[in-house]
Amino acid sequence: MKADIGLIGLAVMGQNLALNIARKGYSVAVYNRTAERTKKFVEERVKSEKVLPAYSIKELVNSLSRPRKIILMVKAGQAVDDMISELLPYLEKGDLLIDGGNSHFADTDRRLSELAKEGILYLGMGVSGGEYGALHGPSLMPGGTREAYSLVEKILVEIAAKTEDGPCCTYVGDGSAGHFVKMVHNGIEYSIMQAIAEVYDIMRKVMKLSSEKIGEIFERWNREELASFLMEISYKIMSWKDEETGKPLVELILDKAEQKGTGKWSTQVALDLGVPAFSFGASVFARAVSYYKEERQKMAELYKPNMKTAENIAVEDLKKTLSLAYFLSYSQGVWLIHEASKSFKYNVDSLEVLRIWKGGCIIRSKMLDFLRQLLKNSQENITFLNDERARNFVEERLPHAIKVTNLARSSMIPTPSLNACLDYLFSLMTENLPANLIQAQRDFFGAHTFQRIDKPGTFHVEWQPLE
Ligand code: NBP
8 A cells, every 4th residue: 555645854843743643543754864753753753554654765666656745844944845756756747845844935936946847846835823723624725836735735735724714724826825825824923922921021121020921921812803813822822830939920031032034034035025014123123233242231230221110001002002013914915925925926815814723833813803803894905004993993902002101201112013003004104204304315426317296207306516
């Protein structure tokens, strides 16, 4: 008997995805570059005959039914190219490779066209949900050709998370659409994580709330409009006690945040496409500055930031602020996907993207239902903001967000994601931005020309005599 599907890369994601596939009744042949990892996986975690270990690429490929379908769950970057080169001699026209890692979308486009020349089908598939999601149901974002997707649709739909709106897997679009959408998912994730962290900072420093108390508040919020995976893990983190000291563990964790690049990439492509994803960039920079611990210690000693006490700030103000930040983070992301879909001809259906983000993934939240309603009302409303219900939602929260960010300013507490979300919103709702002065400055020093509001055409002024 040949296996239904193959999987390469048995680190956290690959192991759990393989077990998920086997639990759904499909036989899965698995391979890992380091054989020791395969052996350990089989000994410690595999209880099903549906998981078939292979110890060479040749053995793996030969154990698969035709056309062969192989998921790569290896480290993004060179490892994916290395695996493809090793696999190619054993593959036949019509076989399918699926890259389930966090590959950069430009790499996916390159691999798609290189493999198409060999007659090999290819899908770039975003996978979200971490190891738990991979085992119990991730959100899957496959992109490439429809022909390729149809070969694995049944398996992918079965292993994906399920919600009342269906399985969290859909054909996302052409080319590298799947990896692009996953990258933007991570940009939104950075923005929301940072916003939650900023609200936590105000709670502990200004309101002087204990970690336990903040945990209780987050738990309550998670039952209301902020219900989301990131809120859920945040309240669980707040109440987690360190075994050794009995203190809340979060208070013992060093304030240096790492990053693997997807937040940075989503910001870079937003810059390339001219989409104002303010809070994506701000959240990446927030992680960058967190890294300079020693410098920050010295500066804190030198400047001694002056914490104000909370006079009239309420927990409700923070909740409304955070919910506005969630809304605006999704807004920037969906706008970015929309522009990329036009520029790169992805043909992405943003409503479907919001649907498959409802379960399994890191940015799943109750708010996605509201966003889907807004987008259903008008598919052109890609920022969600151009709608009466959105205006009501924003107007109800805005005074709270202004109050909270003002308080943070006066207490010298950095709130880059919250501020960036507000600047994004304020910029969009401002009819007259000061870009007229920017244009005049550009024309002054570079003769870049400008347009006027009172007559058509392109103009240039000799602002200063050249001689
Ligand atoms: P890692 O990203 O840590 O990669 C480890 C795997 O890559 C191991 O199986 C390793 O094999 C293999 N590998 C490497 Br490293 N270089 C290789 C090469 N040149 N040839 C063949 N195999 C190579 O694993 P992960 O955290 O399970 O993530 C897998 C993919 O899924 C990544 O792209 C990641 O970004 C993405 N992802 C991860 C998460 C998450 O929560 N961790 C969530 C969503 C997506 P070895 O055992 O021989 O070293």
